[in-house]
Amino acid sequence: MSTPLVSVSHLSHRYDQHSVLEDVSFDVEEGSFVGLVGPNGSGKTTLIKLILGIERIQKGSIELFGKPVQRFRNKGHISFVSQKANSFNRGFPATAKEVVGMGLTAGSSLFRSQSNINEQINQALEHVNMMTFANQNIGELSGGQQQRVFIARALVSKPQLLILDEPTVGVDTDNVQQFYQLLSTLNRELGITLILVSHDIGTITTQVNDLLCLNKTLHYHGDPNEFDQLSNEERSTFYGHDLNVITHDH
C-alpha cells in the first residue's frame, strides 16, 4: 500500500488547561474523500490547523506525504479552503482572477511566465464554472460564487490534497447541492484527495467515502454507509453528543 497522504498518530492538544484533542490517530489514503464531522467545539478546526502546520504540535505526530509536518514545505501539494474565507473585506479591490492567482504564491513566482500563470488561473476558474466572472470584483459576487472562487484559488496550484473547513457556511441550500457535486467531480475526475470538515453530519455521510467522527477523541472511523445503518442512539454515542441526525432518502 502506498504511503498515506496524511498520517495522524496519538495526537493530543490543549489550550491552557482545556483539552481539545485526546489521542487521535487516523490515516488519509490517496484518492479518498474524507468527511470529518463533530459538534461545535469538538476540536475539528484545531486538528486541521495542526495538519496544515498553522498550530504547533504538543503531543503526538503528524506526517504529510511521509514527512513530519514540521519539516514539510508546502509547495502547492496541500491546499485549503477556510471557514473564514467568506468573511473577507467585501470592499477589497480585487477581481476573481486576482484572488485565484493568490494560490500561486508558493515558491518563486518571479520567473514563471505570465501566460503560463494565466492559463493555470483560467483552468482553475473553468473547473468551478466561474470563467464568465473572471474580471468581476470579488465583493460583488454572491456567497456561492465567492465560495467557488475560493475553491479555484485552492485548486490553481494543482494540489493532491484539498482540505475544506465548513465551506458551506453562508451558502444557500441550492448552491450547497451544486457545491457537493463539484467536490465529488474534483475527487473522481481530477483524483484530488479531499478532507471535508462539517458539523452537518446528515448531508455529509451521503457524499464521502470515509467518515471520521471527532469529539475530542475519535469516536468513529470507517464506512459512512455503515454509519448510516446504525441506530440513532448508537450514532449519538459515536458522535459523542446528543444529536438529531436528519434522516434522508438515498
Added chain:
Amino acid sequence: MLEALLNYELLQNTFFTGLLVGLIAPLLGTFVVVQRQAMIADGLSHVTLAGIAFGMFMQKQPMSTMITPFQFGMIFSIAGAVIIEKLRSMYREFQEIAIPIIHSLGVGLAIIFIALANGINTDIYSYLFGSVAAVSRNDLLLILGTAIFVVIVVFVLYKKLFALSFDEEFAQVSGIRARFIHYLFMILTALVIAASIRIVGVLLVSALMTLPVATSMRVAKSFKQTIWYSILYGEVAVIIGLISGYYLEIPPGGTIVLTAVLLLGLTLLVKKIKSLGRIEGEHS
C-alpha cells in the same frame, strides 16, 4: 517656476523628491489601506518627528554626530515600526492598540527633544508642514535609494504581499513566511513615511498614503489598477501642490493634500453624475 527649477539646486531636489514620494507613498499606501492600517502612517510619522527633533538636539551638542536629523528620523521610524509589530504580537486580541501607543510615544519624545533643542524654529516648521526648499542633495540621494529599494521589494514580493493583505491564513498555509514579510513591509512603510515627510511634512504624511488610494478605489476594477491609479493621483497631487505652493509661498504639505482632496471630491462627483445618468438612461 521652470526657469527657477533649472537654476536652483534646492528646487530641483524638492521636485525630484516630490516625484519619488508621489510614487512610493501611494504604492505602499494601497497595501496599507486594504489591510485597514491607514492609521499606521500617523503613528510612524510622529515617531519620525521625534527622531528629527532628537537629531536637532544632538546637533546642538558639543560632540556632534555625523548623522543628520533627517537620518535620525528614518532610524526612529524603523524602530517605531519594529515596536508596533512587537506590540501587535503581544496584544493579539487588541492589535489596534499598538498605533496609539507608538503615536503618543512619538509626540511625547518630540516635545521633549524640540524643547531641549531650543524650541520651534524654521527647520521644525518645514518638517511639520513640508517645504519647497529644504531638501539637500544628500537627502535626495537617500530618498532615491529608499525609493529604489521599496520598488524592488514590492515588485519581487507583490503576489505574497497581495495574498497576505487579502487572507493571512490562506497565505500562511500556502507556505508564505508571513511574519518575515510583515516585518519587511513595516520597515518599508517606515522608510516611505520618513522620506515623504521631507515634502508633505509630519502632519500630512498619512494623507499622501491614503487619499490617492481612496480616490483610486472608486474607479479601479482590479487590485493592480488600484495601485496604478493611486500612483497617478499621487503624482498629480504632488506636482500641482508643489508648483502652487511655490507660487503662493505656502508650505507644500497643505497644497499637495488639498489637491489630493480635490481630486477625490471630483472623482466622487463624476462617479455620481455618471450613475445618475445611467439610472435616467434605464428609465427612458
